[in-house]
Amino acid sequence: MSPxxxxxxxxxxxxxxxxxxRLYLLxxxxxxxxxxxxxxxxxxGLAGLALAGRRHQDGS
Incomplete structure (x- = not known):
């Protein structure tokens, strides 16, 4: 699989x-x-992981 x-x-x-x-929280x-x-x-924490993955994809 590609990165x-x-x-x-x-x-x-x-x-x-x-x-x-979020559904659990509600x-x-x-x-x-x-x-x-x-x-x-x-x-x-999960949002931070998602943003870190997005930043990794951009090559920053």
Missing amino acids: NVLCWAGVLLAAGAAIGM SIGDGPADPRVSALGAVV
Whole structure:
């Protein structure tokens, strides 16, 4: 597989995981803050991975 295919596969996987985490965050409602903050941290981490993959693809 070419590096571009692998990079885009990673970006799509990270986007899918971010959407899943967002749905989880919405489903837990107004419960304790700890699970919401943990889910938010996971979404931010996944977004960082996606941006790093995009930057790698650009060659920067």
